[in-house]
Amino acid sequence: MKLSTRGRYGLKAMYQLAIHYGEGPIPLKNIADAQNLSENYLEQLFSSLRKNGLLNSVRGAQGGYMLARSPRDITVGSILRTLEGNLAPADCVIDGEYDCENEENCVTKLVWMRIRDSIDEVVDSITLQDMLDEYEYMKRKNKI
Amino acid sequence: MKLSTRGRYGLKAMYQLAIHYGEGPIPLKNIADAQNLSENYLEQLFSSLRKNGLLNSVRGAQGGYMLARSPRDITVGSILRTLEGNLAPADCVIDGEYDCENEENCVTKLVWMRIRDSIDEVVDSITLQDMLDEYEYMKRKNKI
């Protein structure tokens, strides 16, 4: 039930981009260095995020990546699903993914559905802006 | 974020035992056959569950496994954690498991904590008895 590094690195990277939202394109290298990640690996993650419409890219010198829209309009759920696939704990509760015979009478399926729904509710309710706000709040609390 | 077969098979098997709770020991073979699983593999899962106090076993002819206590007192969470380990989405939110520097200022950690808590709340609130009840409910609903 762990997230893979794709989701974990990816969310951190997107958060970094949120910090610099509005400052124009940020080179991949900056993000990779800040988090001590392989540039090549992060590139794969960003490629997925771009294809899913969460990032924009600018090629060439002074190019880089930036959020495709406001941090307020990007949820943690959209990021994690892009990188990890559906967050359901079992394939049988992903719509159209898989059909088990005996579906009618499967009680464990109800359990997986409830887990799935609770995860979805959490991740879809948190935006990058919320994370920025939480950081400000933590900073103030720790300083005092 | 998928559960492995350990958790999925294991919960189904425990549910089977819950159905037959009070009928004395049920042979592993019965459960394995009913779910079309390898006897040897299921044995590994049952071994973990027994060591964690969720199952009792009776050796010898007419022996088998049975729930260590009432279905009402066995949660889905205790089963899944036994078989899958902690259900947290990242190691940094498992108590005493892992320390990242920068913990103070890590905002993504807050996200992982909220996911963890919501999963825990769901799985710890469902017992095997709840599953039995849900099945009865489904059966009535589908028949009418």
Place this chain on the structure above:
DNA sequence: TGAATGTTGACAAAAATAGTAGGGTATAAT
């Protein structure tokens, strides 16, 4: 032009998962 950057697809090492295999031990029925 040349240096900085993103784009793409193929490849590969490492780790985790999902079992298999088989011998050993305890118990109960006969």
Place this chain on the structure above:
DNA sequence: ATTATACCCTACTATTTTTGTCAACATTCA
């Protein structure tokens, strides 16, 4: 006592997933 039944334990292995690496290419800016 013997035998069948069934749990117990350890080691092994094939497969899949994860976690990257690498190389060649395209685009832009100075």
